Amino acid sequence: MSDVPFLQIEGISKYFGSITALDNVSFSLEKGHICGLAGENGAGKSTLIKILCGVHAPDAGNISLEGSLHRPKDPAEAEGQGISVFHQEIPICPNLSIAANVFLGPKMPTKAGRPDWKHMNQQCEELFETLLGEQIDPTKHIRDCSVVERQLALLVRVLSRNARLVVLDEPTTALTPPEVDRLFAIIMRLKQQGITFMFVSHMLEELIELSDQIVVLRDGCFVGRLEREEFSSEVLSHMIAGRTLSGQSSRRELPQKSPVLEVRDLSVRGQISGVSFQLRRGEILGIAGLEGSGRSAVARALFGAPPAESGTIRVDGKDVRITNPSDAMQHGIGYVPEDRKNLGLFDDMDIKYNLGIADVTRFTRWGLMSREKLRILAHTVQQDFHIKMTTPDSLITSLSGGNQQKVLISRWLALRPHVLVMNEPTRGVDVGAKEEICNLILKLADEGYAFVLSSTELEEMLSIADRILVMNRGRVVAEFSRAEATKNKVILAATTS
Structure with missing residues (x-):
């Protein structure tokens, strides 16, 4: 040398x-x-x-x-x-x-x-x-x-x-x-x-x-x-x-409430078949599986992007028909995609518009979006979720990956959804931002929001999910409670034919 x-x-x-x-x-x-x-x-x-x-x-x-x-x-x-x-x-x-x-x-x-x-x-x-x-x-x-x-x-x-x-x-x-x-x-x-x-x-x-x-x-x-x-x-x-990041989080036991979301026999040809589960208010449901197992397809189908070809979805006890994202939003389902750059953010728009874009009518007057109302929203979100921004008028691309992800989550919270579906919630963010996002999800769940998380980050899912469904070749092959779930059990279910 x-x-x-x-x-x-x-x-x-x-x-x-x-x-x-x-x-x-x-x-x-x-x-x-x-x-x-x-x-x-x-x-x-x-x-x-x-x-x-x-x-x-x-x-x-x-x-x-x-x-x-x-x-x-x-x-x-x-x-x-x-x-x-x-x-x-x-x-x-x-x-x-x-x-x-x-x-x-x-x-x-x-x-x-x-x-x-x-x-x-x-x-x-x-x-x-x-x-x-x-x-x-x-x-x-x-x-x-x-x-x-x-x-x-x-x-x-x-x-x-x-x-x-x-x-x-x-x-x-x-x-x-x-x-x-x-x-x-x-x-x-x-x-x-x-x-x-x-x-x-x-x-x-x-x-x-x-x-x-x-x-x-x-x-x-x-x-x-x-x-x-x-x-x-x-x-x-x-x-x-610069600090020791927390591992397993401690969460209260969930009260036995009626389901906010019920999915039965959800199918998309070539991707998922016969997927069924329930989700209670305040619950975090994880969906684990290898790439191509169908977990991402379930997340997208719940938001109608693309919709399921068969099966039923019930929100708050009522059957709903979701054929596109507009239907999902109308029934109180929000969605944070796995590819925030291409599927979630509007790169040529500033932070405040990215926050308000899911609820245009709320911020529109005489056919124009109110910049002042959007700025108020942005400042409120900044304080509530500790989003690091110079000004709401800065381009969304000026934010770090973790702060961009917080903006996507905050966009849906403005609509007060029944269910927030997140596909790879911490993809492409640093280790500190991952912990912040996980803590934010836990805090929102304690406030009553229900989450469906599809993720390849197994350690992360084990730390925050109340239950974990494991998918393999388009089907749910196992379900583990928080107490039952271990890394070895989930990997075995995800990889065994």
């Missing part, structure tokens, strides 16, 4: 006006290693990545790459020096082929002034085989690819440009567990080829599984560094949050 670290970060600081984004951050990374980068939203991870890839210049400190000063003036120069970022929001052209996406840019192979498709397709196949050990059809359109196939195309694009350090920015957010395993196997293969990685993730288990070392930032400062033999979820969560 060389005495000179592959990457040396020394005393890096960055300020945006009066805000300190990074404060004297220092650490190093060896060649061919995977360095996990952990921290809550706002910890400084994104700013550090942007400095590495030339988007921002540091206000103090230096970065060295294999002993040479690294201070790129833009991303193109950083890429030329071998540093590329693998973004969580995949920059692709869906109507072009895999090969076209891999070679897109000024260095695209041409022949007689036109793209040389034959050469690109052949080279693309070779790159996938050599770098990833994967065989692909280079002519396949990106729009027809799975999420992991799109990510692999981006990874090959990065590696084909002689990347020495690849920053993986939340690469698993939209992946299923088998797809995560596939991506991790490829990353380990590339590590053996000498590629160095910086892996940014909110998923502690993934950081622990993949990383050789984990660096933790908090409030722009370097908190510490863990080597592999020191890894543990408890230590890591404490370093990230």
Whole structure:
């Protein structure tokens, strides 16, 4: 091993006006290693990545790459020096082929002034085989690819440009567990080829599984560094949050009230069959299962997006017909989707409009939405649910993932729903925000709200759910009370045919 670290970060600081984004951050990374980068939203991870890839210049400190000063003036120069970022929001052209996406840019192979498709397709196949050990059809359109196939195309694009350090920015957010395993196997293969990685993730288990070392930032400062033999979820969560996060929550026993929601024989062809359950007021019902087990399909069917093809739904003892989201809202059912960016938020609108959009008539006068009423709503929600925002007029994209999720929950609470259905309620938020959201759900349940939570976060579900249904191949195969539920029991039911 060389005495000179592959990457040396020394005393890096960055300020945006009066805000300190990074404060004297220092650490190093060896060649061919995977360095996990952990921290809550706002910890400084994104700013550090942007400095590495030339988007921002540091206000103090230096970065060295294999002993040479690294201070790129833009991303193109950083890429030329071998540093590329693998973004969580995949920059692709869906109507072009895999090969076209891999070679897109000024260095695209041409022949007689036109793209040389034959050469690109052949080279693309070779790159996938050599770098990833994967065989692909280079002519396949990106729009027809799975999420992991799109990510692999981006990874090959990065590696084909002689990347020495690849920053993986939340690469698993939209992946299923088998797809995560596939991506991790490829990353380990590339590590053996000498590629160095910086892996940014909110998923502690993934950081622990993949990383050789984990660096933790908090409030722009370097908190510490863990080597592999020191890894543990408890230590890591404490370093990230600056406090010990609570585990199993203690909840009162639920009174034996009549059901607020009754579902019987709910079916959607090819997804779910004969799903039945009851939900009481103030109860949190978890639905567990592997990706494709049908748990997400149940959540979507309750909101009519798309509706069930057969079965009955009763709300407060009355049969209701839900054929679309409007029907669900009319009958007091709200829905927080698993993909908040594409299915929940209006990116081009500000925070106050995102909060009031589910109840337009309440905030409309003479055909226009009242900005003042929306601002009052936003300030009330901000105080009640501790949403960190500069102003209600800021774009929703200015908020962290955890605060965006609180906005989605608050949007429905303004309607006082009977039932709030949440699909992956803490996906893509940091460990501290996860605890805040779980505590918020518990608080609202104590106030009488009923929840249906569909989630792959098993530990989280075990900590807050009153009952857990387990789905396997479209059917409910087990039901556990809070006292009966264990991780092993749920996993066994979810994976046994």
